[in-house]
Amino acid sequence: GQQLNQSPQSMFIQEGEDVSMNCTSSSIFNTWLWYKQEPGEGPVLLIALYKAGELTSNGRLTAQFGITRKDSFLNISASIPSDVGIYFCAGLATNAGKSTFGDGTTLTVKP
């Protein structure tokens, strides 16, 4: 099936630092989604991207849908301890009904 390469796998940062993570694929997607998951909970949607080149912000979070439709990045500015969690990207290929997820980026923020 389709595959997403998400990097980095994990990040250990100091509070206040900026964070950047990205996902790349050999396949084209029509929608890119970014989620955060905390232990014992389901993924929670952070940002949804629907058009190639789209740049969208949600508070301290900014994400972009790559022009080629094969990649996306998520930036978190001025990290805080509650940003800790696992971040996932997801690509939807709307002509196929399938959804593909990256393996996640585990973020640790040291106060």
Next chain:
Amino acid sequence: EAQVTQNPRYLITVTGKKLTVTCSQNMNHEYMSWYRQDPGLGLRQIYYSMNVEVTDKGDVPEGYKVSRKEKRNFPLILESPSPNQTSLYFCATLASFFSPDSPLHFGNGTRLTVT
């Protein structure tokens, strides 16, 4: 309140004993999907349904069945569970897979242990 409800949250069972994990949504969404999440492997799609009576295999369908007889429910059935199906399962819904503004909404998960 818009919700995707999975039941049960936790389930411990024995090999070969049929079980069903239910998923229900109150958003009138057309698309529903099941995933399993295992350490180091992320979320992998098991089955999905584009609408009532329309289901299709995801990337890891072996050992699972689904049905979509009505819009709001999409149960996941394990006819003969095996230990390698021990996992965390998530149901997710989406308004319409062909709609340009449709994110996936997730339930809170079902942790299944098969001994």
